[in-house]
Amino acid sequence: MPISRSSALYQASIGTLLLLVAATMLVPFLYIFAISFTDPEVYRSNTFILWPERWSFAAYELVLSGHGIVSALKASLFITLIGTPMAVTVSSSFAYMLSKRSLPGRKTMLNLIVFTLLFSPGLIPGYLLIKELHILDTWWSIILPGVTNAWTLLVMKSFFESLPGELEEAAIMDGCNPLQTYFHIILPLSKAPLAAFTLFFAVGYWNTYFNAVLYLNDVEKWPLQLFLQQVINSASLELFADPATLANLTQNKSPVPPEVVKMAAVIVVTLPILIVYPFLQKHFAKGVLIGSVKG
Incomplete structure (x- = not known):
């Protein structure tokens, strides 16, 4: 036609x-x-470049040689690698529990969850809670507040409700207890939404900034995003290395402009998520769509 x-x-x-x-x-x-990736001398003569005219790894050498970004990388890795499985485990198990209509107090819990979508407790109560739990200025102050959220619970609950009830009945007839049914029947059927929410939580933990500003005072515990913000706002390179190290790295070389180093730091911070994303991308739309339109 x-x-x-x-x-x-x-x-x-x-x-x-x-x-x-x-x-x-x-x-x-x-x-x-x-x-x-541009050579410092080329950058000084032309600050608008869309492709390196002369390649140089001097900025990355400077970024990766500093102690600051190493400790920030360690912090972000710990927060992401510990927080993500915790968040997926807590959210999926709680959502599965809420999907059971026989659960006592189910309606009250669902109303309270929806209430959190409409009203926020505010910054001060959250800070006081973290302080009373004695996790202030620790990585747990970043991990624990993010282990679940109302939207994730409601979407995953909707997905679990969409699964045929006959599957659980058959598992019970075969002698499975509720935990065995959940781990051996329900979770294997939930790979798509679990993969999608794993990526959601991982990106959230990796990009955490606001909670780090509120709860972390120790510079050694700063995650990458907070460290990157300090780098971008700084006019010098001393955040990456001490003066002696800087002098050693730039010996017999053209000094690296701070702007070039900042761009290299941005690439280093964003690269891990860019590498992981393609492996989970295929589950993204499928996982969220299934849980959103059924139930």
Whole structure:
């Protein structure tokens, strides 16, 4: 069937608009990438570069040689690798429990969960709670508040309710107890939403910033995002290394401009999530859609 002239113009205009939107997102990232790998001398002569004219790893050598980013990387890895499985385990098990209509107090708990979507307790009560739990200025102050949220619980509950009840009945007839049914029947059928929410939680923990500002005073415990914010706002390179180390790294070399080092730091901070994302991307839409439209 031939496409009409008006339809072709419409498709072309939509395609052009989408390309422009994509360019507004891609060009800044390409600029950051290019600057981070550009030779310092080339950068001084031309500060707007979309592809390195002369490649250099001096900025990355400087970034990765400093103690600050190493301790921040350790903090972010601990928070993400410990917090993500905890969050997925707590959220999925609690959501499965809420999916059972025979659960005593189920309606009250669901109302309280929905209430948290509408009203926030505020910063001061949250800070006082963290202080009373004696986890202030520890990584647990970042991990524990994020182990679950209302939206995740409601979506996963909806997914569990969409599973056929006959599966659990058959498992019980085969001699499975509730825990065996959950781990051997329910969870294997929930790979798509679990993978999607694993990525949601991992990105959330990796990008944590606001809670770190509130609860962490020890510089050695700062995660990468808080460290990166300090780097971007700093006019010197002393956050990466002490003066002696800086002098040793730049000996017989052209000094690396702070702007180039900042771009390299941005790439280092974002690279881990960019590497993990493609492996879980296929579960993204499927997992969220299944839990959202059924139940």
